[in-house]
Amino acid sequence: MEENQGTSVVTRKGQVTIPMRVRRMLKIEPDDRVAFYTEGVRVYLTVVKETLESAYGAVEPLHRPEDFHALRDRAIDDHAAETLRGMGSEEAEERPQP
Numbered sequence: 001m002e003e004n005q006g007t008s009v010v011t012r013k014g015q016v017t018i019p020m021r022v023r024r025m026l027k028i029e030p031d032d033r034v035a036f037y038t039e040g041v042r043v044y045l046t047v048v049k050e051t052l053e054s055a056y057g058a059v060e061p062l063h064r065p066e067d068f069h070a071l072r073d074r075a076i077d078d079h080a081a082e083t084l085r086g087m088g089s090e091e092a093e094e095r096p097q098p
Contacts, residue, residue, distance in 0.1 A: 018045070 006019025018028060026047050028034065033048040 005022045005025070008016040008019060010016050018034075022028075022045075026045070028047055033050065035046050035048045037044040037046065
C-alpha cells in the first residue's frame with residue numbers, strides 16, 4: 001500500500017490544501033495548474049505545465065484561411081496609430097474595423 005502523504009480538510013467551497021510534502025514531491029509552485037484523474041474510487045493528481053505548444057489552437061481565428069500578410073499589416077498600422085496617439089497627435093485615428 002502507498003504511504004500516506006498527508007491529509008487535508010475540504011472547505012465549503014470544495015477546496016483543499018495540497019500537503020507541503022506532496023507539493024515538494026511534485027514541484028508544485030504557486031499558480032501552477034493541477035489535473036485530477038479518477039480510476040474507480042482513486043483520484044490521481046498531476047501537475048499541468050502549460051507551454052506555448054500546449055496552448056496552440058486554443059483560440060479560433062476570426063477568418064479561415066488566415067491571411068498572415070493582412071494580419072501583419074494591420075498590427076503595424078495599429079501600432080503606428082497607438083504610437084501617434086501616445087505622442088498627442090491629432091492625426092492618429094482608429095482604423096475602422098473590417
